[in-house]
Amino acid sequence: MSAEHFAYHCSYSESLFSALVTSGLVAYYSRMRLQASLWWFFASLARSNGILLSGFFVYDLLKHFLHLPWSFYTLLFAIKSIILAVIPLMGYAAFQAYGYQSYCTEELSRPWCANRIPDLYNFVQATYWNCGLFKYYRLGQIPNFVIASPTIA
Numbered sequence: 001m002s003a004e005h006f007a008y009h010c011s012y013s014e015s016l017f018s019a020l021v022t023s024g025l026v027a028y029y030s031r032m033r034l035q036a037s038l039w040w041f042f043a044s045l046a047r048s049n050g051i052l053l054s055g056f057f058v059y060d061l062l063k064h065f066l067h068l069p070w071s072f073y074t075l076l077f078a079i080k081s082i083i084l085a086v087i088p089l090m091g092y093a094a095f096q097a098y099g100y101q102s103y104c105t106e107e108l109s110r111p112w113c114a115n116r117i118p119d120l121y122n123f124v125q126a127t128y129w130n131c132g133l134f135k136y137y138r139l140g141q142i143p144n145f146v147i148a149s150p151t152i153a
Helices: 003-007 013-029 033-046 048-067 072-103 120-128 139-152
Strands: none
Touching (some): 013 033, 013 048, 033 048
């Protein structure tokens, strides 16, 4: 293949993210919760929506509290579940810290660096991709909703 052929290809995080999520799901359903949490830590490093995987441990915690009476075991289970839920969040936090350290210096400072909670993802999505909460819902998108209406109905 020629060099020009390779010039149009780039890596993307979706396949890596999918593999990490799937590995975590296999570990989770094999009752290897710590291993699942670690897989999902790496998934949240690859893509920010990996933080949603912490919900599995929150679900475990809520299910446990609804079905078992209060005991020392319940307290230990709660602590364990909270720690397991925080681990995937740490992947997202690590990426944010890396971005802050890389782009928020005295020589090179971006507007998001001054925010109370600096968030690289929100800045990039809003500035370069015009993404954000409810930004998709504009008058220009009405044809897309019309096309999708049979499926939605």
